[in-house]
Amino acid sequence: MSPADAPVLALTCGEPAGIGPELAVMLADDGVIPARVVAVGDPALLAERAAMIGREVRVLELDRDEPPPAARQGVLPVWPVTLRAASRPGELDTANADHVLETLDVALAACRTGQAAGMVTAPLHKGVILEAGHAGFTGHTEYLRDACGVDEVVMMLATDSALHAREANWQGNAALRVALATTHLPLREVADAITGTRLKRLLHILHADLRRWFGVEQPRIAVCGLNPHAGEGGHLGREEIDVIVPALAALRAEGLTLDGPLPADTLFTPRHLEGVDAVLAMYHDQGLPVLKYAGFGRAANITLGLPLVRTSVDHGTALDLAGTGRADLGSLRVAVALAAEMARRA
Template structure:
């Protein structure tokens, strides 16, 4: 298998072009190496030295001197900070093309630049986000799990891109069990943790306070944990959500299973948004992404920080090494 990574274009009107150039400058001599699927002119305008190539094999000899690009044509001109839904087809095609390369073992994994869900939705894109689209592309819809990781914390939300009221309705023991099984397997296969330590967050204040502040812990979360513990997992909780992210608490687990999106993402982004990485677990391919959005408000200003993209590229490469060993 190749150790090259595929990097998608993301929304070309966002900061994707700038952070791509910044990541290449940070990695061009030490790697990991990547090939971009996107518009070469956009990267040139962002200050990059670009080389259009015909296939992934040609990228290795190019990377130290230029950003290797598999050209993906855009439908409309790009103005930084002003997204155009006319380019939605090219954005999603870039993602699909990267997935095909990974499925064919032409790349070791894919890293996705930020997209705008609103921009894509206006063009008829039916998915809530990258994670769900990747599940469909890999013919595994509903089996994908989103993990956010930084050097200080890993979190997995059991319910993801849905309104909070709907997330509470969707939360059940089966969802907790499914997400935790996928997370446990991925931590072993892709992160090299022989016995992952899993902490499960409560849903309610004080993890329900014995049922006086809510019964979901008793009725949903603890029964799910009992099933997982019977399968041999090292699993603790339900932890009170307001205390489980302190430094002392984080030292006691490898991943926090959270009941809804913001319960996990707020502490992670507060701790280290610059090094945060979005990882899709449960797929036959490796996928990571920077843990931030398109930042249309600063696109084209030359101030975007590529740190999260660099971290995502490095994490994808490290995951590939672990997966190849397993």
């Protein structure tokens, strides 16, 4: 594929006080990009951050409807979204919450009109957006779900050790994929949120999108139990018996290949993961600590169930690193590679 034929990806720059803007600059300076990446953010901020971290990157401002040129090292095309207030590294400002949300809306519009084949998101700061008056905001995943008008999405993170080195040529075969039955919920609310209906919807999406975006013809999915030891036959909780087991049985009858419910403390071992295409964890901190231990900085967040491609990094805004040039580009490389691979399958 020639550089001019590579898929176009809209990269939202996230929280302006965090590392998102400089990650966009570093990516443009990286020289190994399997897509035509267009940053969505403030061109002046990006140029300022490039100078601050000592990167000789030319910020190329485009019109909102202007397609990007072929990817060139040292050039960062930008669809502009102006900051609401001046931004300094590490200093949060609620005045820029609407700027962050507008970058998402611009990227979404580009995907809908076909200007972009997918979107990649740098980290935002949920607290700032909530404090700015956007009550109920819980993150990128739910915002994109509502903006796309779909009932359900699945958050899945994937590691890919092959993407860690440039020699890998950006081939995107994930070594470990972990999807979540619940995302950003207080722990005391998790059990009530896990219903048979919800599990069936989520597993249908996970099964379908493993086939659609990752080319897995007959996905094998391992499902965690909710309770320690997957409930120990009802002695440590009945959610497995009353909710999870019946849901999995109904899905197996439809032809899905499912293992479980399995105790999470033993599921994440080589023997149980052999031949498994994805794991469904019941809550955020059941599955993601394992995945991040296995590949932090070499993993990406993927939103399944959307009518478009969306990936993101596996980390937060890293306010303490903003403006230092010491941010790790690894996760963004993986997110871009996976989005490009998914876009080619669309």
